[in-house]
Amino acid sequence: MAVSKELLDILACPKCRGELHLNEQGDGLICEACRLLYEIRDDIPIMLIDEATPLDRP
Template identity: 65%
Template sequence: MAIDQHLLELLVCPQCKGDIRLNAKGDGLICDACKLVYEIRDDIPIMLIEEAKPLSETAS
């Protein structure tokens, strides 16, 4: 099951409060401003700054 589009519209980056977008694989949320990827596990976005990975380490 994919992440709900309405939920995606409500979520913001917890670090900068900016917009986020779904990555190409659909398994992470990208903040272009912070260059961070927040993983999605079991259809639940993990929106913890300390759990985010640098965008350079993942494929968008």
């Protein structure tokens, strides 16, 4: 896993401070509340709102 469980437990969405979880591929963190995907590059989560990818509404 690219992001350790300990790090995942303390990370929060920079926009809403909500909970994040790994996507299925393990290469991004998803905030369900904001519908944003924060990419993980070289095992480092990119936690910048401007670089987040909007997710399609279900």
